[in-house]
Amino acid sequence: MEWRRLSLALPLAALFVVxxxxxxxxxxGVSLSTDMDTHTFTFAHYVKFFTDRxxxxxxxxxxxxxxxxxxxxxxxxxxxxxxxxxxxxxxxSILLLAVILPIMTSVVVRTFAWIVILGRQxxxxxxxxxxxxxxxxxxxxxxxxxxxxxxxxxQMPLMVLPILSILAKIDPNLADASRALGAGEWRTLWxxxxxxxxxxxxxxxxxxxxxxxxxxxxxxxxxxxxxxxxPLHIYQQAVGANNWPFAAxxxxxxxxxxxxxxxxxxxxxxxSQRHAQA
Amino acid sequence: xxxxEPQVDWEARSVTIVLGVMTATAVVVLIAPxxxxxxxxxxxxxxxxxxxxxxxxxxxxxxxxxxxMQAAAWNSLLVALWSTLLSAVLGVAAAVAVSRSRSWTAxxxxxxxxxxxxxxxxxxxxxxxxxxxxxxxxxxLLFLIFGHVIVCVPFVIRTxxxxxxxxxxxxxxxxxxxxxxPAMHFRxxxxxxxxxxxxxxxxxxxxxxxxxxxxxxxxxxxxxxVLPIHLWQQIETNLDVRTxxxxxxxxxxTMALMALAERFAGLSKQMR
Numbered sequence: 001m002e003w004r005r006l007s008l009a010l011p012l013a014a015l016f017v018v019x020x021x022x023x024x025x026x027x028x029g030v031s032l033s034t035d036m037d038t039h040t041f042t043f044a045h046y047v048k049f050f051t052d053r054x055x056x057x058x059x060x061x062x063x064x065x066x067x068x069x070x071x072x073x074x075x076x077x078x079x080x081x082x083x084x085x086x087x088x089x090x091x092x093s094i095l096l097l098a099v100i101l102p103i104m105t106s107v108v109v110r111t112f113a114w115i116v117i118l119g120r121q122x123x124x125x126x127x128x129x130x131x132x133x134x135x136x137x138x139x140x141x142x143x144x145x146x147x148x149x150x151x152x153x154x155q156m157p158l159m160v161l162p163i164l165s166i167l168a169k170i171d172p173n174l175a176d177a178s179r180a181l182g183a184g185e186w187r188t189l190w191x192x193x194x195x196x197x198x199x200x201x202x203x204x205x206x207x208x209x210x211x212x213x214x215x216x217x218x219x220x221x222x223x224x225x226x227x228x229x230x231p232l233h234i235y236q237q238a239v240g241a242n243n244w245p246f247a248a249x250x251x252x253x254x255x256x257x258x259x260x261x262x263x264x265x266x267x268x269x270x271x272s273q274r275h276a277q278a
Numbered sequence: 279x280x281x282x283e284p285q286v287d288w289e290a291r292s293v294t295i296v297l298g299v300m301t302a303t304a305v306v307v308l309i310a311p312x313x314x315x316x317x318x319x320x321x322x323x324x325x326x327x328x329x330x331x332x333x334x335x336x337x338x339x340x341x342x343x344x345x346x347m348q349a350a351a352w353n354s355l356l357v358a359l360w361s362t363l364l365s366a367v368l369g370v371a372a373a374v375a376v377s378r379s380r381s382w383t384a385x386x387x388x389x390x391x392x393x394x395x396x397x398x399x400x401x402x403x404x405x406x407x408x409x410x411x412x413x414x415x416x417x418x419l420l421f422l423i424f425g426h427v428i429v430c431v432p433f434v435i436r437t438x439x440x441x442x443x444x445x446x447x448x449x450x451x452x453x454x455x456x457x458x459x460p461a462m463h464f465r466x467x468x469x470x471x472x473x474x475x476x477x478x479x480x481x482x483x484x485x486x487x488x489x490x491x492x493x494x495x496x497x498x499x500x501x502x503x504v505l506p507i508h509l510w511q512q513i514e515t516n517l518d519v520r521t522x523x524x525x526x527x528x529x530x531x532t533m534a535l536m537a538l539a540e541r542f543a544g545l546s547k548q549m550r
Binding site: 007011030079114 | 514
């Protein structure tokens with residue numbers, strides 16, 4: 001019975017083996033060979049990446065960019081989830097649709113809209129200049145903070161939805177008990193609600209982080225040509241420089257780096273769950 | 279329980295106010311880009327200034343002559359429809375297979391099918407391109423669709439698994455003991471009960487495919503150029519107002535589809 005049931009997964013598993021696992025192994029193979037035609041084994045591309053400061057700093061910049069954007073998502077996403085969890089069903093649906101809208105609208109369209117808003121003569125600069133907050137237009141496009149803001153807007157639902165689903169499950173009596181015992185609202189939020197929602201928070205961090213570091217379109221259009229992050233670096237090496245083995249090596253390095261961060265967050269999640277049960 | 283005194287609890291109120299203000303800020307930032315680009319697309323000038331000096335439909339009319347853009351839009355639609363169909367069929371079957379099983383194989387399969395959500399999609403797209411070349415072939419429509427299925431199927435599996443976990447296990451025992459075959463039970467009992475979850479997943483898969491850049495970047499060629507890549511290149515080279523009009527169309531269609539998905543599949547509940 002068990003095996004008959006599992007056999008239903010065979011078609012998809014076959015597609016994944018042929019078109020997902022096999023390509024990843026080929027990618028690994030190419031990254032370890034001198035060039036595309038001769039298959040001589042070499043670590044040269046990896047050595048090149050880690051000995052060149054330029055390459056190395058792109059990786060750390062990308063991982064840090066993900067961290068900053070995820071942090072902004074969390075600071076604004078948690079209140080949204082908290083308010084949505086307490087809202088009437090109608091208001092809750094509207095809030096959720098507002099949160100989901102950006103991730104549904106095409107990423108190119110969304111990023112394009114931000115160019116109109118953040119540009120030198122964009123909406124934001126008109127407001128800033130109009131209010132006399134600054135003498136000259138602010139540089140927002142092609143800066144790291146520009147990329148962080150746009151990433152945070154785009155990936156917000158990935159943070160809000162897991163937190164909301166766990167907030168909805170928390171027994172409201174716990175917060176009542178905390179208040180009855182004399183804790184104020186802030187203390188209850190900080191010492192009861194937030195710790196209980198940690199699993200949702202970490203799920204949100206994982207999804208948001210993975211999406212932010214790999215957001216090629218947003219990074220390249222808002223960051224411009226001078227702010228290079230890993231996805232653009234891979235693309236430039238593969239298509240621009242036509243250096244497939246090196247592009248393959250940086251792809252592998254990038255994937256492993258992202259998986260390490262995700263695994264680290266997963267460990268944190270497991271630890272916090274044990275902590276909650278103890 | 280003791281009712282609090284009628285005086286206002288300022289601390290409780292301050293939490294609601296602070297978090298409420300942050301939520302309002304977030305909602306404004308979330309909505310603003312869509313509104314701005316919609317208004318800009320109706321401009322009567324040739325620049326992307328906001329607010330537009332005047333309104334007209336000229337850039338929407340210009341879309342009728344944008345042959346390349348239209349071809350790209352049809353390609354995107356074709357690829358998205360096939361990817362969604364394949365993702366739905368393969369994904370529902372896989373979800374039924376791994377649901378309610380605690381076996382090692384089922385967990386491993388579940389992890390494998392979800393991994394495209396976490397792995398950098400651009401690296402996968404590049405790997406797929408190398409793979410196709412290594413097999414002595416060139417990228418074509420079929421490979422493009424397969425690539426999209428890999429990155430879209432997790433959405434179907436996730437919502438279908440959530441719907442399946444809501445089902446009562448005794449339903450299956452009941453219909454089997456009444457003489458139904460497993461296939462009959464699936465078609466007559468399970469499928470109708472999980473249809474909202476499957477529908478929401480299929481909607482998400484469609485949007486993810488229609489919007490995909492990282493995989494299409496490597497697996498699409500000139501003949502199969504898809505809309506997001508066409509628009510991306512337009513934005514990189516020259517900021518054309520026709521792009522804003524195309525964006526306007528995309529936003530309106532997206533909102534309409536979202537309203538339908540919310541109405542028939544309870545989208546916002548399925549995504550939680």
